[in-house]
Amino acid sequence: LMVIGNFALLAKLNPQELHEWYLGVYIDAFEWVEAPNTLGMSQSATGNTLATKPYVSSAAYLHKMGNACATCHYKRQERYGEDACPFNALYWNFFVEHKGKLQNNPRLGMVYRQIERMNSSEIAQIQTQAAHWFSHLEEL
Numbered sequence: 001l002m003v004i005g006n007f008a009l010l011a012k013l014n015p016q017e018l019h020e021w022y023l024g025v026y027i028d029a030f031e032w033v034e035a036p037n038t039l040g041m042s043q044s045a046t047g048n049t050l051a052t053k054p055y056v057s058s059a060a061y062l063h064k065m066g067n068a069c070a071t072c073h074y075k076r077q078e079r080y081g082e083d084a085c086p087f088n089a090l091y092w093n094f095f096v097e098h099k100g101k102l103q104n105n106p107r108l109g110m111v112y113r114q115i116e117r118m119n120s121s122e123i124a125q126i127q128t129q130a131a132h133w134f135s136h137l138e139e140l
Contacts, residue, residue: 001022001042002055002065003062003066003068004018005018005042005043005055006055006056006057006062006087007087007090007140008042008043009042009043009044009056009094010056010087010090010093010094011090011133011134011137012134015038015039015045016045018038018042018043019034019035019038019039019043022034022038036050041055052105052107053102053105053107053108054094054098056091056094057087057091058085058088058091059074059076059087059088060076060077062076062087063076072085074086079092079122079125079126079129080125080126080128080129081129084129086133086140089126089129089132089133090130090133092115092118092123092126092130093126093127093129093130095108095112095115096115096123096127099112099115
């Protein structure tokens with residue numbers, strides 16, 4: 001669920017549709033448990049009332065927390081380029097897009113310090129790569 005929720009938020013999928021999808025595919029999903037977990041925590045669709053920051057991650061964290069990257073052909077260390085992991089560009093694009101809303105969150109200070117160290121060309125490449133992934137979500 002962590003990987004699916006992460007991808008759904010980074011890919012700007014509809015939180016309500018994801019919630020309904022979870023209810024339909026998991027036989028043990030009960031709405032009273034699943035709704036706050038999906039809408040509140042995973043998708044930050046309740047205005048961060050359940051979580052203190054968006055629950056998103058790049059390929060580095062996904063690799064660290066499990067084996068999802070073990071057989072993947074994308075390069076988890078790359079942010080952009082033909083073989084770059086989609087999670088990376090989508091992750092950094094998410095924080096660039098939501099800077100006005102999230103930059104003062106103390107739990108995200110490290111993220112925004114990293115963005116400040118990126119030059120405008122690198123940010124533009126990340127945004128271009130993210131736009132590519134947004135237009136090719138069905139292929140991922």
